[in-house]
Amino acid sequence: MPRLTVKERLSNLRKAAIFMISIGPEAAAQIYKHLSEQDIEKLSGEIARLENVAASELSNVNDEFHNMILAQQYISAGGLNYAQDILVTALGEKKAMEIIKRVQMTLEVKGFSVLEDVDVTQLLAFLQKEHPQTIALVLSQLTPIQAANVLAELSPNIQIDVMHRIARMERVTPETLNAVEKVLESHIDFTQATSKFGGVKPAAEILNMVGQRFEKNILSGISKEDAELAGEIKNLMFVFEDMIKLDDRSIQKVLKEVDNKELAMALKACSNELKDKILRNMSKRASEMIQEEIEYMGPVRLREVETVQQHVVDIIRRLEEEGEIYVSAGSEEDTLV
Structure with missing residues (x-):
C-alpha cells in the first residue's frame, strides 16, 4: 500500500x-x-x-x-x-x-482477519503441518491471545523457532503472501506491495499472553541464537505501566529496591491509577515525601523518565526470576491461590 x-x-x-x-x-x-x-x-x-x-x-x-x-x-x-x-x-x-x-x-490486505473467528483447535491442526515460517506469518496476524493459545500447543523447539522468526520478521514479499494464500485456501486479496508483518513488539505481546511456563524456555532458546534480540523482546514484555497488574505484596518488594528519587521521577509519566496504587503501598510519610519530590522536581526529559522506568522494570524482572514476586502473564492458568 x-x-x-x-x-x-x-x-x-x-x-x-x-x-x-x-x-x-x-x-x-x-x-x-x-x-x-x-x-x-x-x-x-x-x-x-x-x-x-x-x-x-x-x-x-x-x-x-x-x-x-x-x-x-x-x-x-x-x-x-x-x-x-x-x-x-x-x-x-x-x-x-x-x-x-x-x-x-x-482493497489492501487486512492481515489474516478471516482467521480471527476460526476455532483454535482447527487452526492448530492446520498449522502443525506447516513450515515454521508459515506458522510465524499466520501467528503474527492473529490477536496476541489467539496466537498464544496456538503457540502453547506447539512443541518446544517449534515454539522457539516460530517466535524467533516473528521477532525478526519485517517485510513480506508478495510471492510469500501468495504462497501462504494458496496454502490457506482463502480468498484474501493481497496487494502487490510488501506488507508489514511481525516484529519484536508482536513477539513480546504473544509471549506476554502465553505464560511463564513457555516464556522462559522460548526466550532461552532465542537467546542462544541471538541474545540481543531476546533482550529486546524481554524489555517489551513488561513495561512500567504493567506494574498495575502486580499484587500489593509484590509492589512492596519492588519498592524496597528502588531509590525514592528514582521512584518520584518514574511516577512523573504514568497513569494516575498506577501512581495511586504505588503510593498506597507506602507508609503515609514515605508517600508524602514522594509526592513532594514529584511536585518540586519540575519538568524533566521524557527519555530520562523512561530510563528510570526501565530500571524499575529490570528490578521487577530480576525479582521475578528469583521467585520473589509473581508477574501475571494474562492468559496463564497457573495463577496463585
Whole structure:
C-alpha cells in the first residue's frame, strides 16, 4: 500500500468527518457500528473540530465518495482495467486515476482477519503441518491471545523457532503472501506491495499472553541464537505501566529496591491509577515525601523518565526470576491461590 503523508491522512480524516455530518446522525450511527473504537475516537474528534465547511468542500467530498463507490462496483463487475476504462471515459484520465488509486488502497490486505473467528483447535491442526515460517506469518496476524493459545500447543523447539522468526520478521514479499494464500485456501486479496508483518513488539505481546511456563524456555532458546534480540523482546514484555497488574505484596518488594528519587521521577509519566496504587503501598510519610519530590522536581526529559522506568522494570524482572514476586502473564492458568 502506498504510504500516505501526514497531510494526506489528515485530509482524508477531514473528508470522512464531513461526509459523516452530511449523511445525518442515523446513517452515521450505522457506519460507526463497523468501525474500530480507535477509528471512532479519531473520527469523532475530527467531527468535533469541524467548524465552517464551505458548500464547495461538502460537494467535493460527496462527489468523491460517490465516485469511489462506483469504482468499486465497476471493479467487482469487470476488474480494475474495466473500472479504469469507464472512469477515464466519464471523468477524464487524471481524475479517474486518482479514484482508482484510492480504491486500490482500500482493497489492501487486512492481515489474516478471516482467521480471527476460526476455532483454535482447527487452526492448530492446520498449522502443525506447516513450515515454521508459515506458522510465524499466520501467528503474527492473529490477536496476541489467539496466537498464544496456538503457540502453547506447539512443541518446544517449534515454539522457539516460530517466535524467533516473528521477532525478526519485517517485510513480506508478495510471492510469500501468495504462497501462504494458496496454502490457506482463502480468498484474501493481497496487494502487490510488501506488507508489514511481525516484529519484536508482536513477539513480546504473544509471549506476554502465553505464560511463564513457555516464556522462559522460548526466550532461552532465542537467546542462544541471538541474545540481543531476546533482550529486546524481554524489555517489551513488561513495561512500567504493567506494574498495575502486580499484587500489593509484590509492589512492596519492588519498592524496597528502588531509590525514592528514582521512584518520584518514574511516577512523573504514568497513569494516575498506577501512581495511586504505588503510593498506597507506602507508609503515609514515605508517600508524602514522594509526592513532594514529584511536585518540586519540575519538568524533566521524557527519555530520562523512561530510563528510570526501565530500571524499575529490570528490578521487577530480576525479582521475578528469583521467585520473589509473581508477574501475571494474562492468559496463564497457573495463577496463585
